[in-house]
Amino acid sequence: MVFDYIEKYAHRTKQILGISYEQLQSLLRCAEKRHQDIKVKQEKQKIRINASGGGRPSKLSISEQVCLCLFYLRQMPTFQVLGMMFGVSKTEANDTFHYWIPILRDILPSSLLEQVSNNESDLLFVQEVLTNFRLLVDSLEQPIYRDSDQKEQQKYFSGKKRQHTLKSLMFGIPEGKDIVEVEVGSPGPTADINLFRKSQEKFDNSQPFAGDKGFQGGKNITTPHKKKPKRELSQQQKDENKALSSNRIFIEHLIRLLKIFRIASQRFRLKLETYEQIILTVCGLVRLRIGSLILPT
Known part of the structure; x- marks a missing residue:
C-alpha cells in the first residue's frame, strides 16, 4: 500500500x-x-428510515x-x-x-488573490501592495485528446504546438515566492496577449508586469526588445533583455513545479469539465509545497 x-x-x-x-x-x-x-x-438534510451507520464500510x-x-x-x-x-x-x-x-x-486556494477574495478590504490591500512589485507572467499549454467533432477540433487546435491543447496563464511574485493569479483552461489558439488583457482586470490599474515577446503591446508590461529586420540590437538593449530574462526565469520555475504533478503536464485524460477544478487544485498544492500557503492547525 x-x-x-x-x-x-x-x-x-x-x-x-x-x-x-x-x-x-x-x-x-x-x-x-x-x-x-x-x-x-x-x-x-436526510429523511431517515433506517438508523445511521449502515451500509458497507469503506475499505x-x-x-x-x-x-x-x-x-x-x-x-x-x-x-x-x-x-x-x-x-x-x-x-x-x-x-x-x-x-x-x-x-x-x-x-487549497490556487492563488494569493483567490485566498483573499472573500474579504474586500484584504483584497484591496493586497492589490495595492502588489503594485510595489513587477509581477512575472507566462503561459503554458497542455495537450488534450482530439474531439470527434470537427468544430471542436478547430477550437482547440494550437498551431504553435501542432496538437489540441488548453492554455493557462500564471502570474507570480518576483523570485517565484508565490502564485498571484491563474487563468486556466482557455482553448489552445487563444493569444497570450488576449489572456493577459482579460486577467489584468483583477489587478490595480498601475500594476507593472514583465513577460516574454508574446505579451508585446500590453499595458504596463515590460517585454524583451525585438530585433528589427536587417538591424541588430544595441548593447544596451541586449543587456536589458538579459536582465529581464534573469528575472523572468522564476515564473518558469513555478510552472516547472506545477508540471511535477503529471496531471498538469501529460495529455489530460479526464473530462474537460473537470480541467479547471483539477489544475487549480494542483496550483494550491504548489503553493503548499513552496510554503506560501500555510494551512490552519
Missing part, C-alpha cells in the same frame, strides 16, 4: 505525492475536518483516500492501476478521487 510506504519512509513523501510529509499531515487534518462537516450537513481510511487522490495528481496512473495499488476496485478508485478533489480544491 502506498500510504503504508509513506508512513514507513516519510522522507520520500515529496517524491511520491509532491508535498512533504509534514505538509501532508496538515492537509489530512484539514481534509478530514471538511469531510466531517460535509457528513454532518448531509445527515441534517480505505480517510487518510488513505486523500493519499489516493494526491497520488493520482502526482503520478497519473490509470484508475485500474490506482485501484490495484490501494487495494480497491477501478470504480471505487475513480469515485474516491472525484469525491476528494472538490474538498481539496476548497481547502
Whole structure:
C-alpha cells in the first residue's frame, strides 16, 4: 500500500505525492475536518428510515483516500492501476478521487488573490501592495485528446504546438515566492496577449508586469526588445533583455513545479469539465509545497 510506504519512509513523501510529509499531515487534518462537516450537513438534510451507520464500510481510511487522490495528481496512473495499488476496485478508485478533489480544491486556494477574495478590504490591500512589485507572467499549454467533432477540433487546435491543447496563464511574485493569479483552461489558439488583457482586470490599474515577446503591446508590461529586420540590437538593449530574462526565469520555475504533478503536464485524460477544478487544485498544492500557503492547525 502506498500510504503504508509513506508512513514507513516519510522522507520520500515529496517524491511520491509532491508535498512533504509534514505538509501532508496538515492537509489530512484539514481534509478530514471538511469531510466531517460535509457528513454532518448531509445527515441534517436526510429523511431517515433506517438508523445511521449502515451500509458497507469503506475499505480505505480517510487518510488513505486523500493519499489516493494526491497520488493520482502526482503520478497519473490509470484508475485500474490506482485501484490495484490501494487495494480497491477501478470504480471505487475513480469515485474516491472525484469525491476528494472538490474538498481539496476548497481547502487549497490556487492563488494569493483567490485566498483573499472573500474579504474586500484584504483584497484591496493586497492589490495595492502588489503594485510595489513587477509581477512575472507566462503561459503554458497542455495537450488534450482530439474531439470527434470537427468544430471542436478547430477550437482547440494550437498551431504553435501542432496538437489540441488548453492554455493557462500564471502570474507570480518576483523570485517565484508565490502564485498571484491563474487563468486556466482557455482553448489552445487563444493569444497570450488576449489572456493577459482579460486577467489584468483583477489587478490595480498601475500594476507593472514583465513577460516574454508574446505579451508585446500590453499595458504596463515590460517585454524583451525585438530585433528589427536587417538591424541588430544595441548593447544596451541586449543587456536589458538579459536582465529581464534573469528575472523572468522564476515564473518558469513555478510552472516547472506545477508540471511535477503529471496531471498538469501529460495529455489530460479526464473530462474537460473537470480541467479547471483539477489544475487549480494542483496550483494550491504548489503553493503548499513552496510554503506560501500555510494551512490552519
